[in-house]
Amino acid sequence: MIETLVFYLFAFILTASAVAVITARNPVHSVLFLILGFFTSAGLFVMLGAEFMAMILAIVYVGAVAVLFLFVVMMLDIGFEDLRKGAMQYVPLGLLIGGVVMFEFFVLFTQWDFSDQASIMIETAASTAVELTNTEAIGRVLYTDYVLPFQLAGLILFVAMVGAIVLTLRKRPGVHRQKIKEQVTRKREDAVAIKKVTTGTGI
Numbered sequence: 001m002i003e004t005l006v007f008y009l010f011a012f013i014l015t016a017s018a019v020a021v022i023t024a025r026n027p028v029h030s031v032l033f034l035i036l037g038f039f040t041s042a043g044l045f046v047m048l049g050a051e052f053m054a055m056i057l058a059i060v061y062v063g064a065v066a067v068l069f070l071f072v073v074m075m076l077d078i079g080f081e082d083l084r085k086g087a088m089q090y091v092p093l094g095l096l097i098g099g100v101v102m103f104e105f106f107v108l109f110t111q112w113d114f115s116d117q118a119s120i121m122i123e124t125a126a127s128t129a130v131e132l133t134n135t136e137a138i139g140r141v142l143y144t145d146y147v148l149p150f151q152l153a154g155l156i157l158f159v160a161m162v163g164a165i166v167l168t169l170r171k172r173p174g175v176h177r178q179k180i181k182e183q184v185t186r187k188r189e190d191a192v193a194i195k196k197v198t199t200g201t202g203i
Contacts, residue, residue, distance in 0.1 A: 013040045017033045021034050038061045042062075051134055071164065
């Protein structure tokens with residue numbers, strides 16, 4: 001009973017946060033609702049027994065993608081009011097694409113089923129991994145058979161992080177930037193000024 005209530009509570013929070021992502025007027029608020037949705041999805045995956053998927057959502061999506069997007073939105077000087085102008089003209093196209101996606105989901109969940117060969121493969125894999133936990137079984141496959149694609153995905157995320165920093169690193173009037181070379185090579189004479197002051201006169 002309690003598990004059912006928690007599941008519906010998480011599902012309601014996930015649905016509400018998804019609606020808030022596309023309806024919030026502030027892009028920073030949209031990203032924060034997106035992070036909430038990812039965490040809620042991770043909780044649902046934990047309840048379903050997919051701990052690895054929950055960890056991926058929390059580490060990759062929340063810890064890298066969503067936070068990176070949040071910092072880019074906060075640091076870039078983008079006129080969002082100008083971007084919103086004329087947005088209503090794209091509503092019919094968006095509704096059309098959304099209808100097509102919903103039709104595909106309807107066909108998928110009503111007509112699709114496992115093939116006999118896939119069922120046999122699932123039963124074989126389950127029987128050979130009885131003594132392993134879900135996370136350990138996926139980890140063994142991920143870090144043995146797919147270690148190079150895993151490293152490549154990490155490299156892509158690293159390049160995305162560097163690209164976000166490069167996008168925000170531009171000269172702006174009135175902003176003082178840190179100059180590492182001048183700080184490191186600075187001498188004592190450049191930073192300290194010793195003056196002889198006569199008593200009672202001041203500087």
